[in-house]
Amino acid sequence: xxxxxxxxxxxxxxxxxxxxxxxxxxxxxxxxxxxxxxxxxxxxxxxxxxxxxxxxxxxxxxxxxxxxxxxxxxxxxxxxxxxxxxxxxxxxxxxxxxxxxxxxxxxxxxxxxxxxxxxxxxxxxxxxxxxxxxxxxxxxxxxxxxxxxxxxxxxxxxxxxxxxxxxxxxxxxxxxxxxxxxxxxxxxxxxxxxxxxxxxxxxxxxxxxxxxxxxxxxxxxxxxxxxxxxxxxxxxxxxxxxxxxxxxxxxxxxxxxxxxxxxxxxxxxxxxxxxxxxxxxxxxxxxxxxxxxxxxxxxxxxxxxxxxxxxxxxxxxxxxxxxxxxxxxxxxxxxxxxxxxxxxxxxxxxxxxxxxxxxxxxxxxxxxxxxxxxxxxxxxxxxxxxxxxxxxxxxxxxxxxxxxxxxxxxxxxxxxxxxxxxxxxxxxxxxxxxxxxxxxxxxxxxxxxxxxxxxxxxxxxxxxxxxxxxxxxxxxxxxxxxxxxxxxxxxxxxxxxxxxxxx
Numbered sequence: 286x287x288x289x290x291x292x293x294x295x296x297x298x299x300x301x302x303x304x305x306x307x308x309x310x311x312x313x314x315x316x317x318x319x320x321x322x323x324x325x326x327x328x329x330x331x332x333x334x335x336x337x338x339x340x341x342x343x344x345x346x347x348x349x350x351x352x353x354x355x356x357x358x359x360x361x362x363x364x365x366x367x368x369x370x371x372x373x374x375x376x377x378x379x380x381x382x383x384x385x386x387x388x389x390x391x392x393x394x395x396x397x398x399x400x401x402x403x404x405x406x407x408x409x410x411x412x413x414x415x416x417x418x419x420x421x422x423x424x425x426x427x428x429x430x431x432x433x434x435x436x437x438x439x440x441x442x443x444x445x446x447x448x449x450x451x452x453x454x455x456x457x458x459x460x461x462x463x464x465x466x467x468x469x470x471x472x473x474x475x476x477x478x479x480x481x482x483x484x485x486x487x488x489x490x491x492x493x494x495x496x497x498x499x500x501x502x503x504x505x506x507x508x509x510x511x512x513x514x515x516x517x518x519x520x521x522x523x524x525x526x527x528x529x530x531x532x533x534x535x536x537x538x539x540x541x542x543x544x545x546x547x548x549x550x551x552x553x554x555x556x557x558x559x560x561x562x563x564x565x566x567x568x569x570x571x572x573x574x575x576x577x578x579x580x581x582x583x584x585x586x587x588x589x590x591x592x593x594x595x596x597x598x599x600x601x602x603x604x605x606x607x608x609x610x611x612x613x614x615x616x617x618x619x620x621x622x623x624x625x626x627x628x629x630x631x632x633x634x635x636x637x638x639x640x641x642x643x644x645x646x647x648x649x650x651x652x653x654x655x656x657x658x659x660x661x662x663x664x665x666x667x668x669x670x671x672x673x674x675x676x677x678x679x680x681x682x683x684x685x686x687x688x689x690x691x692x693x694x695x696x697x698x699x700x701x702x703x704x705x706x707x708x709x710x711x712x713x714x715x716x717x718x719x720x721x722x723x724x725x726x727x728x729x730x731x732x733x734x735x736x737x738x739x740x741x742x743x744x745x746x747x748x749x750x751x752x753x754x755x756x757x758x759x760x761x762x763x764x765x766x767x768x769x770x771x772x773x774x775x776x777x778x779x780x781x782x783x784x785x786x787x788x
Contacts (some may be wrong), residue, residue, distance in 0.1 A: 356396075359403070364413040368420050371407065374400050375423040378466075379430045384459035394462070401465040408472040415478050418486070424473055425487040431466045433495045436502065455503040467510040474517045481521050488518065490528055497532055500549025512552040519560065533557065534579040541582045550583070554595035561602040568607050576603050576610065581617035589629055597636045604643045611644040612651045619655055627668040634663065634674040642683045649687050657695050661702035664719070669712040676718040679725060692729055700726075700737040701744070 362370050378400055382390045416424075457463060473479060474488075496518075499511055519529050533553055540547045564572060580603075583589075583596055604611050618637060623629035637656075641649070663675035678684050688695050703726075706719040727734045 356400075359407050367407075367413060368417060371404070371412075372420055372423045374404055375420075375427045378404070378427050381430065382462075384462060398462065398465060401462075401469060405465065405469045405472055408469065408476055408478075411476070412478045415480055416473075416476070416484075418483060421479070421484050421487045424470075425492060428466060428470050429492070429495070432463065432470075432499065454505050457502070457504045457507060460504060460506060463507065464510070467507070467514065471510070471514050471517065474514065474521060479521075481523075485522055485524055488522065488525075490525070493518065493525060493529060494532060497536065500536075500552060501547055503548055508549050508552045511549070512556055516556050516559065519556070530560070530575065534575055537579045537583060541585055545586045545588065551592035551595050554583075554592055554599055558595060558598045558602060561599055561606070564606055566606060568603075572603075573607075573610065576600070577613060577617070581614065582621070584618060584621045584633070587626070587629075589632060593632050593636075597639060600636070601639050601643065604640060608643055608645050609648060611640055612648040614640055615644075615652045615656060619652075619659055622659060627666070627671050630663065630666070630668075630671045631674050634671070634678070638678055638681060638684065641678075641687065642681065644687070646687065646690065650691060653687075653691055653695060654698065657698045661699045664699065664702040665705055667711075669715050672706070672710070672712070672715045673718060676715065676722055679722050685725070689729055692726065693733060696726055696730075696733055696737055697740070701741055704738075704741055 357370060359367055359370060378397055380393070380397060382394050382397070384394075493515075496511065496515060500508055502508055502511075515529070519526055533556075536547065536553065537550070540550060561572075580596065580599055583592070589596075600614055604614065615637070618633055618640075622633060660675050660678065663671050666672045666675070679688070703719055703723050706715060707723060710716050710719065723734075
């Protein structure tokens, strides 16, 4: 009997011991998962703070606040333990809340916001030592949890187009919280205490790709923060520069050839503009390929107006670096020239003027024939802004100099368009500009101008004769057809409309 009682007591004791072992192992695993070593801070972290610890543990799980007490101020711990406190506070900020309901978890949100602000001040003030790997890992983890997210389908929309340009931007309800996280990440990246050769293990390709995905946010404030952060990453982490350029080109490819929907094209081009301005000379072949395959096709989408200014700056930066690229750019513009969109046509003409200002004579002569054929079509446009913008090219001294040296090729191409405008364009401003351009050519080379005028009159007389013969031929056919009785499936002649072929 006594042996049975002793054996039962032994079993109960074993169960109790095993339970304590499991609880102990769970708590230790929680500390390992958070990569936060348990550090005692002498008299600063004593039993008197147990009440504070209980409060923070009620707001945040024990696994988050394990290690040094995260609600302590940095000034209350010695320099040797500030990095441990930094990691502990970052782990505390990994908790997520729903900001669509402002009345929910208000005290927890306030604690997290104050902690984030304290982290920003600590990083901006300059830590007493270099950031160790656990601190870099904790920062990247906290940013990943708080920032990296997938946008729902109804959150994405076209970058603009004619129907969306006047719509108000969509603002994220959690921006007051996201802004502090972005500010902390920016201060962390530009901090002298962050060594790039150590941080590149954590701010890696995966981190950069997820950062680039956030450029599709509809909140312009978030895109502006991302623009600054990515630019700083590009400047600090030289090893990641080729990958960032390739990832940006992939976004451009998908936008142009697949979706034509992205909210951050303008911001990405703004980053690219400053990147191009820093390219060394002579330009690498990969940079030229990037311009021909990624930048020039960006002229194709309907939403060009949203990012046109940034795109023009990037293109002109390339041409200033290497003027030989101007002929390739002009051919690309002619390839994607808009036929039915007058607003885009005005943009193209404006960009064309900037490109021609940086074009030398040899490159100009390579493209002047197709270029001025297209300009002649613009001069005859019924949209007065297109015709006006095309005629304004003659007000640029650099372009006028190029035209003057090649007038024997250019004047015969554009003279018919000028004459048709002078004889009866509906807009008085376009008419006056046309007469001024004709006067310039007349002063450049009177003999050539007279020869072109004579040739134009002969061509018009020949065209009138051909038109009259065609009209008589159709009248004879119609008369012959009218004498035939209509029965069954008899073909009926229809007079074609006398409309000119579009340019």
